[in-house]
Amino acid sequence: MKVIHANSLSATIDALNDAFFMGRSLSRGERTEAVRWISSRQGSKDSYRGMFAPTSLDYRRGIRLFTGEKVVSGAAIGHILGEEASRALILLNGSPVAREALKRSNRGMIKALASCETRSRVRGFYCCGICTAALWRHLAVGGLNRSRERLSAGLKVLKKYRDGTGKWRRFPFYYTLLALSEIDGKQALDELHYVAPRCERLLGRYRAKNKIATRRRMLLQRILAM
Numbered sequence: 227m228k229v230i231h232a233n234s235l236s237a238t239i240d241a242l243n244d245a246f247f248m249g250r251s252l253s254r255g256e257r258t259e260a261v262r263w264i265s266s267r268q269g270s271k272d273s274y275r276g277m278f279a280p281t282s283l284d285y286r287r288g289i290r291l292f293t294g295e296k297v298v299s300g301a302a303i304g305h306i307l308g309e310e311a312s313r314a315l316i317l318l319n320g321s322p323v324a325r326e327a328l329k330r331s332n333r334g335m336i337k338a339l340a341s342c343e344t345r346s347r348v349r350g351f352y353c354c355g356i357c358t359a360a361l362w363r364h365l366a367v368g369g370l371n372r373s374r375e376r377l378s379a380g381l382k383v384l385k386k387y388r389d390g391t392g393k394w395r396r397f398p399f400y401y402t403l404l405a406l407s408e409i410d411g412k413q414a415l416d417e418l419h420y421v422a423p424r425c426e427r428l429l430g431r432y433r434a435k436n437k438i439a440t441r442r443r444m445l446l447q448r449i450l451a452m
Contacts, residue, residue, distance in 0.1 A: 229256045229259065236280065236290075236307060238260070238264070239307060242318075246317055257318050261320035261324045264278055264314060267279045268331050272304070274304030274307075275308070277309070277312065280303050280307045293403070293441060294442065295398045295400065305353065305360065308335070309360040309364040309369075313364045313366075316364075316368065317367060332369070336370055339352065339376070348376050351380055354396065356398050358397070359402045361376075362377060365377050381413040381414060384397065385417065392421045392422075392423055392425075403449060407449060415452065429443065429446045
């Protein structure tokens with residue numbers, strides 16, 4: 227499996243997320259190369275708040291998330307790939323170079339979140355539903371700071387956006403499911419129980435063997451097994 231796609235941070239993150247999701251081991255060489263390449267993109271002129279920069283191709287073509295949703299807004303592309311790249315570096319358990327890159331990368335997002343917080347009130351929602359789910363995926367692996375508090379605050383917001391049909395307003399269904407599947411605790415389980423009947427109905431829809439259908443089917447199966 228090719229991991230590094232030098233012309234696309236999106237394709238590189240997708241390859242890594244596929245390995246993480248499928249439980250496929252990466253060789254030491256693949257991990258080292260990925261850590262170095264992602265770290266090298268921290269703070270460049272096209273990065274969002276000093277995080278890890280998408281490539282010009284990512285911005286020009288738009289990106290698809292791991293669960294298939296398309297993103298075309300430049301700000302959303304920069305933010306989401308920044309969060310996803312940070313998450314990948316944490317899961318790769320990289321070198322001191324990677325840890326330093328993460329430390330520098332985190333400053334901008336922590337500042338953005340803290341700008342509308344107080345010492346006693348954190349913020350677990352950022353910009354829009356799709357950007358918030360990306361933030362949660364980063365927080366769920368211990369990224370940024372005050373991660374548990376921010377996740378709890380964010381899930382309280384999510385509950386308010388239930389639409390009564392097994393979905394949420396403003397939040398993309400599958401990408402939000404993916405984030406919830408990675409968050410520990412009763413709040414996340416409550417949301418998964420809320421969507422479980424819809425997940426069961428959707429399961430039979432994804433019989434094709436293309437990449438996105440396979441991922442969505444596996445995700446639905448995991449949700450229903452929780």
